Amino acid sequence: ALLKSPHLAHVRTLLLHGNYPMHVEGTVAFAKEPALARIEHLYLQSGGDEGLTALADSPYVHNLQTLAMGSHNNVTDKGVKALARSSNLNSLYSLHLSHNDVSDEGAKALAEKTGLPKLRDLNLARNNIGTSGALALAQGSALEGLRHLRFAWVDRKQLGTTGVTALTDRFGIHFETPFV
Numbered sequence: 001a002l003l004k005s006p007h008l009a010h011v012r013t014l015l016l017h018g019n020y021p022m023h024v025e026g027t028v029a030f031a032k033e034p035a036l037a038r039i040e041h042l043y044l045q046s047g048g049d050e051g052l053t054a055l056a057d058s059p060y061v062h063n064l065q066t067l068a069m070g071s072h073n074n075v076t077d078k079g080v081k082a083l084a085r086s087s088n089l090n091s092l093y094s095l096h097l098s099h100n101d102v103s104d105e106g107a108k109a110l111a112e113k114t115g116l117p118k119l120r121d122l123n124l125a126r127n128n129i130g131t132s133g134a135l136a137l138a139q140g141s142a143l144e145g146l147r148h149l150r151f152a153w154v155d156r157k158q159l160g161t162t163g164v165t166a167l168t169d170r171f172g173i174h175f176e177t178p179f180v
Helices: 020-031 034-038 048-057 077-085 104-112 131-139 155-171
Strands: 013-016 041-044 066-068 094-096 121-123 148-152 174-176
Touching (some): 020 048, 048 077, 077 104, 104 131, 131 155, 148 155
Parallel strands (some): 013 041, 041 066, 066 094
């Protein structure tokens, strides 16, 4: 119903962050809306794997440039794998999946993905990615165009010295510092 409103006909950015009542069902329904095709920047704080899978499978996300599903959205490797398999997100420039439950397996899926040719900004801060996931990201041919890769300062130990070095050498990784 939201996207069908005539008052939103020219909206290109939707910030539904903090909209907990939307839940998984709302995100799945949202992904089925043809009007989603005009949205270029989408920020969600609900949906988890099922919502991310619905968005990845949606034929209406071809204009999406930014997708943010961070901040404890319950995204796991399952959702990231669906995203990695999608052929509908060719315009995606920025992907934010911070503060979720993505592990090495999800990082490897992203590193092997070839359908995100425009991806330049990837935020994986505060997930469960370790050294093998970091090495996969650093060696992945699918991330050739990536310019900004972000992890949290506290992720360094989990990524390991080898992982941090590989990511820094490849991407000049940016570690977000904690709030003071």
